Amino acid sequence: TQLLEQSPQFLSIQEGENLTVYCNSSSVFSSLQWYRQEPGEGPVLLVTVVTGGEVKKLKRLTFQFGDARKDSSLHITAAQPGDTGLYLCAGSGGTSYGKLTFGQGTILTVHP
């Protein structure tokens, strides 16, 4: 069974601070995706990384895929209250044909 462990589970910070969320596994994935979910809505795909060592930037968000394709990180620079939400990582590939393996999520709260 493939598992993805996210840390931390909860993160409460002040506006303007930086933060990093981690997504780790002992399994190799073909791709790693990050989703953000706001209260009362469905998750929204932010990014997909597919190559070991790949770094992608989306405004103040930086996503990295580990060299061995077993882990990923999400770094937010100068967090804003609008970044508040649940962040989920998800992996594809391996034994999970047609479906994703989701992490448990990180609940981020950014206080003004």
Add this chain to the structure above:
Amino acid sequence: NAGVTQTPKFRVLKTGQSMTLLCAQDMNHEYMYWYRQDPGMGLRLIHYSVGEGTTAKGEVPDGYNVSRLKKQNFLLGLESAAPSQTSVYFCASGGTVNYEQYFGPGTRLTVT
């Protein structure tokens, strides 16, 4: 494009009643999924489909049935609702590359 739509948005059932949740997508995606989300449990896959006329069990399939008679629709049925099925249900659709998923807005179901 409407993306992924779910009907209904809210529902209250009594124990033993049945209902069907409807998911529709207009992105011509091959794959469709039903998840449930409970506090502290993340997203759990109930059933999924990798093509019209095909379905497969996910992580928590007991008590649910699905059908995918048309490519754009994926139905989730509860034959005899139980309080343990109180949850928020999300439908998603996605393509065959990296299984990137696009989620609907969710259905909040309460079983009393």
